[in-house]
Amino acid sequence: MNVALIAHDKKKLDLVMFVKEWKHVFGQCNLFATKTTGTLIEEKIGLDIKTFNSGPLGGDLQIGALLVTGDIDFVIFLRDPLTAQPHEPDVSAFLRICDVHNIPLATNVASAEALVLEIEKHLKK
Numbered sequence: 001m002n003v004a005l006i007a008h009d010k011k012k013l014d015l016v017m018f019v020k021e022w023k024h025v026f027g028q029c030n031l032f033a034t035k036t037t038g039t040l041i042e043e044k045i046g047l048d049i050k051t052f053n054s055g056p057l058g059g060d061l062q063i064g065a066l067l068v069t070g071d072i073d074f075v076i077f078l079r080d081p082l083t084a085q086p087h088e089p090d091v092s093a094f095l096r097i098c099d100v101h102n103i104p105l106a107t108n109v110a111s112a113e114a115l116v117l118e119i120e121k122h123l124k125k
């Protein structure tokens with residue numbers, strides 16, 4: 001399973017804690033992330049992650065391009081709905097392309113819980 005992990009700054013700690021809790025699942029996946037998010041997860045949890053540019057420098061779009069070519073199966077993108085992002089158009093484009101390609105996308109921890117159970121199910125197949 002190819003899984004993209006992305007979090008805005010105020011949500012990064014939530015994502016790190018979430019990935020740590022589900023390390024047994026994410027450890028069996030190929031992980032992709034934007035720069036700061038991925039580096040943090042690598043450092044704190046020790047999982048191998050393919051990182052791209054930071055979100056504000058085009059990282060969302062790089063991962064979005066992989067999604068378009070069918071190379072991403074699931075996305076967990078913990079957005080910060082209360083802080084304006086300088087690259088809001090990129091974020092919107094990314095979310096839109098997930099919907100265009102019907103890629104399962106979780107944008108908060110509650111939906112990420114549901115998604116990780118689905119990922120676990122796929123890994124057992």
Ligand SMILES: O=C(CO)COP(=O)(O)O
Pocket residue numbers: 006007008009033034035036037038053054055056059060091
């Ligand atoms: O801004 C982001 C997603 O829109 C995330 O980028 P970073 O992981 O580099 O902070």
